[in-house]
Structures are given as C-alpha cells and as structure tokens.
Amino acid sequence: MVCPYHALAAAAGITITPSKHHHQHASNSNNNSGAKSSSSGAPVPNIPVPLSALLRESTAATHKAVERSAGVRALVGAAPGSDDSAGGSSAAPALFRRDYVRWLIMLAAIYGTLEHIIAELRADHSSNSALAPFLADPELAAILARLQPLLDDIHAHESEMTLESGISLADLADEQALWADDDDDEAVNNTSALRKELLDSVGAFLPLPVASTYIHALTPSQVVATLAYVRRLRAMLPTSESGSDPALALHPARILAHVYVRYMGDLSGGQHIAKRAYARWPLSSPSISDDNSTTTTPSIIAGSPGFVSYAFAQPEWDHAADGERQKTKSAAEVRVKDQIRRALDDALDGESALNHERADVRTITTIRTAVAEVICDEANVSFELSAALFDALMDDVPAPIHLLNSVQTAKARHFDEQLLNPDSSLASSDLDRTLSSSSSSSTSSSDESSSLEHEREGTSSRHLLHASSALSAHHTFSTLLHHKHAATRWMMGAVAMGVLAAAVMTTAVWASRGLIGSHRESGIAMPAVVSAVTL
Structure with missing residues (x-):
C-alpha cells in the first residue's frame, strides 16, 4: 500500500x-x-x-466498506455475503419499486444541494481558488448536472408504481404522516422537525409542492440520512448564504471531495447499479416522445426511460451506430472522468497561488498540504454519508442520528479555520503536525489525537492523512510515560522494602539484647519507626 x-x-x-x-x-x-x-x-x-490519485489512495478503505455494505447489496439485489456476479438472489433483501423511488428522491436532494452550492460558489469569488479549475469548465458542469435527470427518473418510476399497485408518492407521504401520528416514540416525533429542515433546504431548488410530496414520502431513517448529507454540504456555502454559524463553516474546497465521490462513483460503480435497477424495476410502458411516437428501449440501460440519471455525455453516443454505441459511450465516460481528474489535480496549485502570492515556499507547501488534507478528509466523510443513504433503504437499520452533527466533529478543522481566515497564516507547526512521522509528544497534541481516535472509532481508514502520525506519537508518549511510572513505583517499593527490612532487623537485634523491655521501662517509643514504615 x-x-x-x-x-x-x-x-x-x-x-x-x-x-x-x-x-x-x-x-x-x-x-x-x-x-x-x-x-x-x-x-x-x-x-x-495528483490530487485525484491521492483521493483514490486515501479513500480506498472507506470506498470498499461502502461497496460491501448491506444497503448496497439490498439495492442491487445481492444476498448478504454472496457473490453478486449473478442476477440477484432469492435471499436478497426485499426492496420494491417504492423503495427505489425513495432512493431517487434522496439522491435528488443530495445532487440538488450539491449543484446549488456549486452555483453559489461560482457566483462568489471570496474563497474558491481551489475550485476555480472546476468552476471554470461550464461544459463539465453541464455534463455532470444530475438533478433534472433524477427528477425525470422519479416521475417515470412513480408512474410505473401507480400502474403496478395504484400507489402514488402522495399516498406514501400520507402513510408516513399516519404512522407518525400513531407513534409515541420520541425519536419518530422529532423527525418532523428534521423533515421540515430538509424541506426548507430542498425548497432552494425545487418547487414547494413537489419538494413537499417528495420529502414527506421518505421514512424517518431516510430523512435523517439525507439531512445529514445536506447539512454537511451546506456548511460549505458562503456564510451569508448558508445562514449557519460561521464557526462551523467548512472550506469550500471540500466540495471537490463530493464531486469526486458522487460523480466519479456514478461513472463507475453507478453503471453497475443501473444495470441491476433496470433488471429489478424495468418500465413496462413505452416512452412517448415529443411528437407522440413511441420509442424503443435503447440497448444501453443508462439513458433508458427511468434511468437517464445514469447517463453522462449522452448526445455523444446516443445516436451512434448500434455496433459502436457502447464503445462510443465508454469513450465519452472516460473523457468526462479525465475532465474531473484535471479539475481536481489543478485545485492545489490554484489555492496556493491565488491566495498566497507573496508567501514563501514553505508557506505555499503548507497551504497545499492543508487543502489536500481537508479534501481527502471530506472524501472519506462523503463515503460515510453515502453508506448511510444506502442503509436507510433497509427497515432494520437505525437512523444515523450521529451523522447530523458531523460538521461539529469535522477532522482537520484547524486547517478550515485558517484557510478561511485571510488575516491568519498557516503555521509551520501545522505542516509538521500533518506530515511529520515523529510529531511532537506534547500533552495537548496527545489529548487531541486520543479524542480523534474515540471519535472515529470503527472508521480507522479516515485517519490515513492526519491522525495516524499523531496517534503514533501519542502511543509512543503514553508508552514512555507508562514505563516511567512503572519504574518510579518499582523504585519506591524497593526503598520501602529496604527501610522495612532494616527496621525489622534492628528490632530483632534490640530484642535479642533485651533492649525493648528496658526502653519500655524508660518510656522511649522505640517501635514508632516500624509503625510508620508499615503504614
């Protein structure tokens, strides 16, 4: 590795x-x-x-954990622990089309928020130098935009759901409201406030009637998982736009981590999910074009009615000859991936050059390191939030309440604060704390590392870029401290035993000479030293 x-x-x-x-x-x-x-x-x-390579390496463990999660297996129809190379399994979790529609709604909330924030950052020029290479490519932004394709897919599958069972999204929303009224569980009742917060956030880019129906159709666990992701993204908005506590603001460069995880994921594993979803929930009704003529289902699943959200750069391959269509599609997706990688790889140079033109080499190096740190940290957070979305598809998975406050517990916050404050500079000690393989053994550093270890317990892969060296120093310091205390206790014990032995021997000598009796007669408290040592 x-x-x-x-x-x-x-x-x-x-x-x-x-x-x-x-x-x-x-x-x-x-x-x-x-x-x-x-x-x-x-x-x-x-x-x-390249930052893209650094992201791939630093997220390898969390990426693999998401791929193997129960939620992913439920979505693709693979039984837990089975080889999912075959088309589904009789032992796979039972998900229905309404579950898939809810999955699409969660994604629409995430992508809508992400793309809304990207648009706001493009209009704001205060702290987006790392984002400049990505924001400066309007063609790429247009290709990546997923909100409208997701809304189209939701509409297609809702129509199919109504044909199959007579159930609409409005019916699912009424069902959730009925269950909430009949449930005395405090956690369920608290979901109504979270649902309202999510609805307010989604209302920034969706008409209120549509947004209300969609958000109210989600289960409580799905509301929590979606809101946790949305809150995290909104922390990267310009402070005046987000309305959140400035002390909890995250550096906008972190958005690039979500660009990497979401869009690169859709271009890779997302294509596999598309094939499974198409096999499990195909559309029976033909697509009707603008001229009212029916169109046949394309041979490639991505871009088919109900699955357009999986298609990227579709105009380039949609009308290719049948024998060349898949090849042309693959080539277009490779090109889009390359565009994303270039935008990521140029991010570090943009941040260090634009914001710190007068800085010395070491300061620029520190800035590059800080930006790389926050982006790689955020990518692991993005995978964790994505796993919660998958798991929310399953009824027996508790709502991920702990993720709602992920901003407060964000790793590498010292870098966010200093990068966002134009009047402060990144100290060289910050660079040393990140990169040094033998970092300082100060008590404060050790305490910080220890708290990080407990905070991220069970997700050790997220320590790759920062906490490992600090935890190593903490472990070394603790070991030395342990040995020091052990040695001190041993020495004190040895001294005490020596004094006690000397006292016992003295007592024995005096006793043998008959002195104890004479001392008692004279009123001398000779045994006091023995009593003191014994205590």
Missing part, C-alpha cells in the same frame, strides 16, 4: 528524507509512488502527486 504521508508530502511538493521514511515504513522502503521516477529508476524529487 502506498504510504499516505509519502503521497501527501509529494502532493505538497516536499521531499521526505529516505532514511526517515524507511525508519517508519521499512516494509515499503522500495515504494516510490509518492514521486515519479526517471528512466534510471531514481526518484525525481518535488513532483507533486
């Missing part, structure tokens, strides 16, 4: 001393993935690792 510190250092343009790196990662001493190599095999120093 590529050392995340080596990769992060290279992303910041830092060369790690080979001897120190070998000392910390002896098993990976021959791994030079953090720097490019010349034809002779020697590493070329100070060649930054």
Whole structure:
C-alpha cells in the first residue's frame, strides 16, 4: 500500500528524507509512488502527486466498506455475503419499486444541494481558488448536472408504481404522516422537525409542492440520512448564504471531495447499479416522445426511460451506430472522468497561488498540504454519508442520528479555520503536525489525537492523512510515560522494602539484647519507626 504521508508530502511538493521514511515504513522502503521516477529508476524529487490519485489512495478503505455494505447489496439485489456476479438472489433483501423511488428522491436532494452550492460558489469569488479549475469548465458542469435527470427518473418510476399497485408518492407521504401520528416514540416525533429542515433546504431548488410530496414520502431513517448529507454540504456555502454559524463553516474546497465521490462513483460503480435497477424495476410502458411516437428501449440501460440519471455525455453516443454505441459511450465516460481528474489535480496549485502570492515556499507547501488534507478528509466523510443513504433503504437499520452533527466533529478543522481566515497564516507547526512521522509528544497534541481516535472509532481508514502520525506519537508518549511510572513505583517499593527490612532487623537485634523491655521501662517509643514504615 502506498504510504499516505509519502503521497501527501509529494502532493505538497516536499521531499521526505529516505532514511526517515524507511525508519517508519521499512516494509515499503522500495515504494516510490509518492514521486515519479526517471528512466534510471531514481526518484525525481518535488513532483507533486495528483490530487485525484491521492483521493483514490486515501479513500480506498472507506470506498470498499461502502461497496460491501448491506444497503448496497439490498439495492442491487445481492444476498448478504454472496457473490453478486449473478442476477440477484432469492435471499436478497426485499426492496420494491417504492423503495427505489425513495432512493431517487434522496439522491435528488443530495445532487440538488450539491449543484446549488456549486452555483453559489461560482457566483462568489471570496474563497474558491481551489475550485476555480472546476468552476471554470461550464461544459463539465453541464455534463455532470444530475438533478433534472433524477427528477425525470422519479416521475417515470412513480408512474410505473401507480400502474403496478395504484400507489402514488402522495399516498406514501400520507402513510408516513399516519404512522407518525400513531407513534409515541420520541425519536419518530422529532423527525418532523428534521423533515421540515430538509424541506426548507430542498425548497432552494425545487418547487414547494413537489419538494413537499417528495420529502414527506421518505421514512424517518431516510430523512435523517439525507439531512445529514445536506447539512454537511451546506456548511460549505458562503456564510451569508448558508445562514449557519460561521464557526462551523467548512472550506469550500471540500466540495471537490463530493464531486469526486458522487460523480466519479456514478461513472463507475453507478453503471453497475443501473444495470441491476433496470433488471429489478424495468418500465413496462413505452416512452412517448415529443411528437407522440413511441420509442424503443435503447440497448444501453443508462439513458433508458427511468434511468437517464445514469447517463453522462449522452448526445455523444446516443445516436451512434448500434455496433459502436457502447464503445462510443465508454469513450465519452472516460473523457468526462479525465475532465474531473484535471479539475481536481489543478485545485492545489490554484489555492496556493491565488491566495498566497507573496508567501514563501514553505508557506505555499503548507497551504497545499492543508487543502489536500481537508479534501481527502471530506472524501472519506462523503463515503460515510453515502453508506448511510444506502442503509436507510433497509427497515432494520437505525437512523444515523450521529451523522447530523458531523460538521461539529469535522477532522482537520484547524486547517478550515485558517484557510478561511485571510488575516491568519498557516503555521509551520501545522505542516509538521500533518506530515511529520515523529510529531511532537506534547500533552495537548496527545489529548487531541486520543479524542480523534474515540471519535472515529470503527472508521480507522479516515485517519490515513492526519491522525495516524499523531496517534503514533501519542502511543509512543503514553508508552514512555507508562514505563516511567512503572519504574518510579518499582523504585519506591524497593526503598520501602529496604527501610522495612532494616527496621525489622534492628528490632530483632534490640530484642535479642533485651533492649525493648528496658526502653519500655524508660518510656522511649522505640517501635514508632516500624509503625510508620508499615503504614
């Protein structure tokens, strides 16, 4: 595995001393993935690792965890623990079309919020230098836009659901309202306030009647999972627009993490989900075009009626010859992925150059490191929030209440605060805290690392970029402190035993000489020293 510190250092343009790196990662001493190599095999120093590669490496564990989650298996129709290469399983969780419609509604809320924030950041020019390469490509933004395709898919599957069972989204909303009225559970009752907050957020980009029907059709767990994601995204809005506490603002560069997780995911694993969803919930009615003529279902699932949200750059391949259509589609998707990667890879240079033109090399390096840190941290958070969306499809999974306050517990917040404050500069100690393989053993640093460990328990993969080195220092410090205390206790015990032994021996000698009796007769309290040592 590529050392995340080596990769992060290279992303910041830092060369790690080979001897120190070998000392910390002896098993990976021959791994030079953090720097490019010349034809002779020697590493070329100070060649930054692309942010897209750093994101892929730092999210590998959380990405795999989401892929193997029960919610994903439920959506694609695979039994827990089974090989999902076959088309579904009789033991797979029973999901119905209404569940798939709710899934699309959750995605519409997420993508609508994400794209609304991107539009706001494009209009705001205060803190978006890392976003500039992405925001400056209107063609890419148009290709990636998912809200309208998702709304089209929701409408198509709601119509099919009504044909199949006579149930509409309004019926699902009434059902949720009825259950809430009959349930005395405080958690369920509290969902109404969360549902209203989610509705208010979605109302920024959807007509209120539509938004109300959609949000009220979601189950309580789905409301919580969706709102947790929406809250996280809205923390990256310009403060005046978000209306949230400025102290909880996250650096807008974190949006790039969601661009990476959501859109790159749709272009990759999302295409597999499209095939499974098409097999489980096909549309029986033909699509009606504008001229009222029916059209046949395309041979490629993405772009089919009810599944247009999985199609990217569709005009490029939709009208290709039958034999070339899949090949043309794949080529278009590769091109879109390359465009996303370029925007990500240019982000670090944009932030350090635009905001800190007068800074020295070390400060620029620190800024690059800070931006890379917050983006990679956010990508792991995005995967965690995505897993909650998948799991909300299942009735037996508790609502992820703990994710609602993810902004308050955001990792690397010291970088967010300093990057957002134009009057402050990133101290070199921040860089050292991130990259040093032998960080300071101060008590405050140890306490911070310990709290991070408990806060992220069960999600250790999210420590790749920052907490691992600090936790390592904390472990070393604790070990030394433990040995110090143990040695002190041993020495005190040895001294006490020595004094006690001397006292006992003295008493024995005096007793043998018959002195104890004479001391008692004279009123001398000789045994006091023995009593004191014994206590």
